[in-house]
Amino acid sequence: MVCMDVIKTSGVVIRRTKVKDNDLMLTIFTKDMGVIRASARGARGFKNKLSAGTALFAYSEFLLYPGKEVYKVNGCELLESFYSLTSNIERLAFATYIADLTGYVIQEEAETERLLSLFLNTFYLFAHWGGELRTVKCVYELKLLEFLGFAPCVTECVACGNEETAFFSPAEGGTLCADCRQELSSGREISESCLSAMRYVLSSEDKKAFAFRLSEVVLEEMESFVSGMISECIDHDFYSLTYLNTILGK
Ligand SMILES: [Zn+2]
Incomplete structure (x- = not known):
């Protein structure tokens, strides 16, 4: 489903907190929205489509929906993992x-x-x-x-x-x-x-x-x-x- 107010931006995951089940709360330093918080449902699940792009320090292109308090990650594509940092x-x-x-x-x-x-x-x-x-x-x-x-x-x-x-x-x-x-x-x-x-x-x-x-x-x-x-x-x-x-x- 494509929603009218979906936001596309790139950014780096600068903090990543595990919340219940397989969900994550992310702090993302974005290109044009400053530092935002976004939830990523199911992102901790193995083979989940969000898992690579929501890793700590991943630089990704995000599709976000504005939520009540935080954004919701609807999709993401990994651009650079900075994996060697870890x-x-x-x-x-x-x-x-x-x-x-x-x-x-x-x-x-x-x-x-x-x-x-x-x-x-x-x-x-x-x-x-x-x-x-x-x-x-x-x-x-x-x-x-x-x-x-x-x-x-x-x-x-x-x-x-x-x-x-x-x-x-x-x-x-x-x-x-x-x-x-x-x-x-x-x-x-x-x-x-x-x-x-x-x-x-x-x-x-x-x-x-x-x-x-x-x-x-x-x-x-x-x-x-x-x-x-x-x-x-x-x-x-x-x-x-x-x-x-x-x-x-x-
Ligand atoms: Zn002086």
């Missing part, structure tokens, strides 16, 4: 945190096509890339902050506009000159390499934003400033982040 505990932990973070900050009906595309690039790297995944996480977090309107100021002193900036303060939302740092007594010294990396990420197109490498020292510095910004702007403790840090030995 075969490696570290890759899975990175993906779970990024999915949690995104699901927490993105509302229903947000305009999210650009962010979904960045999210898919990030997931692709988490699933397949042989490089340092902590860099990928930092880039996504910075770009997410930018998407939310919380991008740190990295081109001048956030307090006075001075272009000589050797300090960074997550609480003030960006770089500081020596005078403002002293006056505000906030922030720490930032290296030229770390500042260049943050400027690069915030000024490049999404697809090119991952194309750089950092030394371990500079990466640690960037992680600390970016996670400081995330804590300032998004006041929430993510269990998945604590878990990821445990796996990484932090």
